[in-house]
Amino acid sequence: xxxxxxxLIVLGLFFLVVGSIGMLRLPxxxxxxxxxxxxxxxxxxxxxxxxxxxxxFSASFFKILLxxxxxxxxxxxxxxxxxxxxxxxxxxxxxxxxxxx
Amino acid sequence: xxxxxxxxxxxxxxxxxxxxxxxHLVLGALLSGxxxxxxxxxxxxxxxxxxxxxxxxxxxxxxxxxSGLHVSRLILTPSLPIAPRLVRxxxxxxxxxxxxxxxxxxxxxxxxxxxxxxxxEVLVHVIDEASADDLVSGRLERRIRGVFNTPEGPR
Numbered sequence: 001x002x003x004x005x006x007x008l009i010v011l012g013l014f015f016l017v018v019g020s021i022g023m024l025r026l027p028x029x030x031x032x033x034x035x036x037x038x039x040x041x042x043x044x045x046x047x048x049x050x051x052x053x054x055x056x057f058s059a060s061f062f063k064i065l066l067x068x069x070x071x072x073x074x075x076x077x078x079x080x081x082x083x084x085x086x087x088x089x090x091x092x093x094x095x096x097x098x099x100x101x
Numbered sequence: 102x103x104x105x106x107x108x109x110x111x112x113x114x115x116x117x118x119x120x121x122x123x124x125h126l127v128l129g130a131l132l133s134g135x136x137x138x139x140x141x142x143x144x145x146x147x148x149x150x151x152x153x154x155x156x157x158x159x160x161x162x163x164x165x166x167x168s169g170l171h172v173s174r175l176i177l178t179p180s181l182p183i184a185p186r187l188v189r190x191x192x193x194x195x196x197x198x199x200x201x202x203x204x205x206x207x208x209x210x211x212x213x214x215x216x217x218x219x220x221x222e223v224l225v226h227v228i229d230e231a232s233a234d235d236l237v238s239g240r241l242e243r244r245i246r247g248v249f250n251t252p253e254g255p256r
Contacts, residue, residue: 015169022176030214030226031185034172037211042169045162063117076208080215083226087216093185093226 005054012046019043029086030093033079040075044068102145107137146198148250157248164241165210168232172211175228184229187216192242194251195220202245207236 015038022035045068052064114129115121175183194203204218207225212232217224227233235241245251 015173018173018176022172025176025181026183028185030216031183031228033214033226034211034228034232035176037209037214038169038172038176041165041209041211045165059119063119066113066116072209073205076205076215080204080208080218083214083216087224093187 002053005050008046008050008053012043012048012050015039015046016043028093029091030083033083036079037076040071040079044071044075102142103137106140106142107133110136143197143201146196146249149198150248150250153248153250157244160244161206161209164235168210168212171231172228182229186227188225188227188233188236190223190225190236192221192223194242194245194249196249196251199245199249199251202248203242206241206245210235 019035019039022038023032026032026035048064048068048071052061052068055061055064110133111129114133118125118129175181192203194200200218200220203223204215207213207215207223210232212228213236214226215223216226225233225236227236
């Protein structure tokens, strides 16, 4: 593990932790989706980037890049589908929705 | 098109599974075929500019990083100073590829999430006014126009 790997993964963990805090603090499904994009876009990017640097140029390096590309293509689709479903089910932002969990 | 999609998925399967055992190959082939078959075919994007598409990635990454820090600050501020609202934004983009790029970019960027995307209009939820800037100012749309070589102006 060199310093760049450690720095990237720690940075990624920072965004994962902030995203989790956001998931708890933010009031409804819409605002919480913004915390989700923090963990997906930045947490995933830096943790996977750190792993890619750790592996150096090898088969694993390109596999990680491939996974990163898939994360960037697919995660927004899933987030969008979830939010659109919430919207179509009648949820609206800023109404202080009940949290039963 | 469906055959090309299936082949691409199968290549991806081979690259990620890293084994050539018959069971894996059969499962991969079945899944590739099934996924290509059930999904709608997207028209190929003929006017896509590869150079602009490559230049778009680091730009988007920069915007994601900037918004990420902004949203992180909002979340970590004790008073939670968010001002969420819906933005209905007119757009001149209309082809499948353009709308996928627009919707995905919006959702990837912390602080904005696309609720509905249709030709000519997107419905977006923003966490505060600063997060809406790239969208409302049309900066994001101009970038995507560049990638797809879409002529300027409303449809």
